[in-house]
Amino acid sequence: DAGVIQSPRHEVTEMGQEVTLRCKPISGHDYLFWYRQTMMRGLELLIYFNNNVPIDDSGMPEDRFSAKMPNASFSTLKIQPSEPRDSAVYFCASSLTNYNEQFFGPGTRLTVL
Amino acid sequence: GENVEQHPSTLSVQEGDSAVIKCTYSDSASNYFPWYKQELGKRPQLIIDIRSNVGEKKDQRIAVTLNKTAKHFSLHITETQPEDSAVYFCAASTVTGNQFYFGTGTSLTVIP
Numbered sequence: 001d002a003g004v005i006q007s008p009r010h011e012v013t014e015m016g017q018e019v020t021l022r023c024k025p026i027s028g029h030d031y032l033f034w035y036r037q038t039m040m041r042g043l044e045l046l047i048y049f050n051n052n053v054p055i056d057d058s059g060m061p062e063d064r065f066s067a068k069m070p071n072a073s074f075s076t077l078k079i080q081p082s083e084p085r086d087s088a089v090y091f092c093a094s095s096l097t098n099y100n101e102q103f104f105g106p107g108t109r110l111t112v113l
Numbered sequence: 114g115e116n117v118e119q120h121p122s123t124l125s126v127q128e129g130d131s132a133v134i135k136c137t138y139s140d141s142a143s144n145y146f147p148w149y150k151q152e153l154g155k156r157p158q159l160i161i162d163i164r165s166n167v168g169e170k171k172d173q174r175i176a177v178t179l180n181k182t183a184k185h186f187s188l189h190i191t192e193t194q195p196e197d198s199a200v201y202f203c204a205a206s207t208v209t210g211n212q213f214y215f216g217t218g219t220s221l222t223v224i225p
Contacts, residue, residue: 033213042217043157043202091156098213099145099164099206104156 004105006092012111018080021108024073025094033102034067034077035091043091049075050098082112115140117205119216126193127224134219136203137185143205146179146186151200151218160201161188193223 005024013019025032033048047057052069060067064083069075079086089109093102116139126132136146144165149157163170163177163186170177174193179186190197203216 043215045213045215048213101147101159101162102157102213104158106156 004092004094004103006090006105006108008108009106010109010111012113013082014113015083016081017112018078019082019086019110019112021077021090021092021110023075023077023092023105025075025092026103027073029094029096029103031095031098031102032069032075033093033095034075035093035104036088037091037107038088046077079110082110084112086110087112115143115205115207115214117203117214117216119203119219121219122217123220123222125222125224128193128195130193132188132190132193132197132221132223134188134201134203134221135185136187136205136216137183138205138214139184140205140207141181141184142207145206146177147204147206148177148188149202149204149215151202153199157202190221193221195223195225197221198223 007022030051034046036044036046046059047067048055049069065079067077089107091104091107093104095102119136147162148160150160151157161172161175161177163179165181168179174191176189200218200220202218206213
């Protein structure tokens with residue numbers, strides 16, 4: 001398996017634009033997590049899915065953020081409209097269960113100008 | 114819900130010395146405690162984990178200890194090397210719960 005795949009690796013956009021981040025988890029993993037990492041706030045859990053169903057989205061900052069998992073091999077995190085304070089590295093991770101190792105993707109570095 | 118606290122936030126040690134990072138948790142139902150290492154510009158990666166049925170686990174220069182009564186667990190790195198410099202995160206999770214809580218991270222610098 002190639003591991004968790006994220007795209008794009010880097011994204012630069014202007015304030016007000018829509019941004020879509022993509023993630024392909026490791027095949028067979030039932031859990032998928034989206035994290036945001038900044039210097040100020042560290043590693044924050046935004047939302048996670050179990051068997052494609054969102055379980056906890058309490059970490060999603062506001063209504064501008066939305067996440068979907070239409071099938072077991074694909075998830076998106078969308079920001080609309082984007083703001084400069086959304087600039088961060090966004091990680092996707094997957095795991096077999098909620099008490100096993102989480103495998104992180106390489107991350108997407110988002111810059112909103 | 115669970116609350117994981119991690120200390121210290123930064124740690125500097127001389128090469129060859131030991132480093133210890135401590136985490137406390139609040140939910141007595143937590144029973145899985147992993148440690149992740151994140152090098153600069155890289156993704157977090159698991160380095161060691163422990164489950165509540167054991168009190169200590171070792172892997173070469175790395176060890177983790179767990180005190181369930183006191184609700185704390187620690188990462189011990191012996192004979193530190195410059196390549197150990199990174200940010201280390203602890204985490205806690207439960208078998209029956211639906212959450213996975215990370216600590217705030219410790220930035221470790223090993224001075225050659």
